[in-house]
């Protein structure tokens with residue numbers, strides 16, 4: 133039996149939704165994670181500091197008794213965002229970051245940004261005030277092949293923004309390509325990147341293995357194997373610029389198992405077990421703590437968590453539910469397609 137003790141991890145990209153879904157999924161994150169960056173793509177989207185404060189209160193109310201979990205709130209950037217509200221919200225501690233969704237890029241992104249230059253004045257104020265920008269990095273141009281949308285976004289949007297606002301802290305979220313890894317790795321200090329659990333495990337073939345597998349469909353869509361290997365190398369390297377953002381994104385099964393299924397993988401329950409497996413496979417268990425517990429807070433200028441969790445490798449596979457009930461319908465749990473032997477124990 134192998135054992136590993138690490139600082140309690142944080143999740144730097146998480147969808148908790150609202151209402152009954154929030155109540156059903158939150159305990160699976162708060163059990164293992166101390167903090168999470170909470171995505172603002174609700175309907176209606178979290179547009180102002182006041183709305184973020186209300187949402188935070190709903191999250192705190194849904195927390196299981198005794199769980200110590202801090203939601204780090206974000207604002208959904210639109211072409212109407214008030215830069216002064218962003219700066220004031222960040223200064224007061226209510227807002228940790230601002231989230232850029234290109235309009236139409238992903239779930240609930242229709243109010244996102246159409247023309248990037250219209251939000252340049254907001255970036256200007258964010259750069260001055262030290263407010264980080266989280267980015268869903270895909271172009272939405274239908275002419276661009278879906279597998280190329282991340283690389284093209286870097287070229288058309290991210291790189292120009294980075295050059296124009298050298299002081300803006302930017303997190304390229306859920307990186308799925310070696311282009312994304314290169315951008316973060318070779319960029320200046322203020323550029324970071326999150327990597328999901330599932331993109332370390334599946335490549336694009338998983339979505340079409342013997343038929344359409346909607347539970348492996350997420351955005352950005354998984355890419356070819358060489359990209360997955362680049363993600364693994366970056367995540368397990370210890371490089372401080374890369375940290376975990378699970379992008380755990382629950383949708384009820386009928387919404388995924390449909391002629392036009394939603395994008396999103398729900399992985400909150402078994403993420404730590406999957407990651408321990410991946411890091412063990414890469415001979416990098418000693419760098420798991422950097423990826424899940426140290427690099428993220430360092431980037432965001434927050435202290436690492438003091439509490440510890442223990443990971444134990446059991447001889448027998450550890451069982452996780454195939455799906456959870458939510459009150460709205462079942463939500464399928466990410467299946468890594470290998471047995472999980474790692475168990476998380478809290479002392």
Ligand SMILES: NC(=O)N[C@@H](CC(=O)O)C(=O)O
Nearest residue numbers: 147238239350351381395396
């Ligand atoms: N990742 C996804 O496939 N889906 C996310 C949105 C997002 O992070 O792009 C969701 O909210 O469902």
Ligand SMILES: [Zn+2]
Nearest residue numbers: 238268351352
């Ligand atoms: Zn996204």
Ligand SMILES: [Zn+2]
Nearest residue numbers: 147171379381
């Ligand atoms: Zn997401």
